[in-house]
Amino acid sequence: xxxxxxxxxxxxxxxxxxxxxxxxxxxxxxxxxxxxxxxxxxxxxxxxxxxxxxxxxxxxxxxxxxxxxxxxxxxxxxxxxxxxxxxxxxxxxxxxxxxxxxxxxxxxxxxxxxxxxxxxxxxxxxxxxxxxxxxxxxxxxxxxxxxxxxxxxx
DNA sequence: GCCAACGTTGGC
DNA sequence: GCCAACGTTGGC
Numbered sequence: 001x002x003x004x005x006x007x008x009x010x011x012x013x014x015x016x017x018x019x020x021x022x023x024x025x026x027x028x029x030x031x032x033x034x035x036x037x038x039x040x041x042x043x044x045x046x047x048x049x050x051x052x053x054x055x056x057x058x059x060x061x062x063x064x065x066x067x068x069x070x071x072x073x074x075x076x077x078x079x080x081x082x083x084x085x086x087x088x089x090x091x092x093x094x095x096x097x098x099x100x101x102x103x104x105x106x107x108x109x110x111x112x113x114x115x116x117x118x119x120x121x122x123x124x125x126x127x128x129x130x131x132x133x134x135x136x137x138x139x140x141x142x143x144x145x146x147x148x149x150x151x152x153x154x
Numbered sequence: 155g156c157c158a159a160c161g162t163t164g165g166c
Numbered sequence: 167g168c169c170a171a172c173g174t175t176g177g178c
Contacts (some may be wrong), residue, residue, distance in 0.1 A: 009164090033173075056164050114165080133163055133172065 002043070003139040004050035005128060006066070007104070015052045015107060017065040022102040025069060028136075029077045031099060036136035041098040043138070044068055050102065051147070053128070060114040062147065063107065070101035106153035109142040115132060122146050 006028060008014065018026055045068065052064040073132055074095035077085040090096035117123050123146065127137040139147075 007164090035173090060165070131172095132165080135163085 002045070002048050003047060003141060003144040004039075004044060004068075005053050005062070005137050005139050007053045007055045009056045010043045010054045014054060018052065018064070018066060018102070018104040019107070021104075025101055027073065027076070028102050029075045030074070030083075031086070031135060032085060032097065036134060037097055039056045039136045039138070040100055041072070042058075044071055044100055044136075046071055049105070049144075051144075052104075055135075059111070062112040065105040065108065065153065066102040067105050068100055069103045070100050071096055073099050073101065075099045102141060108151040109154045110151055111147070112147055117147075120146075127141065 010016075013026070018024060028040070031040060048068045050066050050068065051062045052066050053062050054060060066105060074092070074099035075085070077083040078087040078090035078095065078097045079092065080086055085097075087096060114128070117126065121127060123143055126132060126139070126143055131137065144151070
């Protein structure tokens, strides 16, 4: 089992939205960065856990945990001309953008703020703190447990 | 294949 | 709203 971090802008889709979604699940669609896509397609497996991170907001932070429930899904938004994420280069025969489905596991209290993570030497190698723009990124087992020791699932 | 121009992300 | 970092595009 591996650990990941998924970024989302809460103004578009926050952790609360995942908890309210049907079956507490959603398709992680709209990723249009090749490195993030490759992680979604090649590295993430069903049952993996991921931090749900709120970006581009007042208090950037890890706010919850989700679990991967499906993988290898052709991103339907790429086929939809009405979608912001439409990509005519992707078609059903040869889908270019592959995504996953995730399920809410738990909110975290307290949330783990980016500014506190920056101060934590145990987290200095976290991808989040070094390659901050990558929207799907790995978290080491050590980092995962270090962060979970500072908060509680609620 | 290089790299300048340009677009996007996301913290502040 | 600014701007640094960095990804993508496209001319050569």
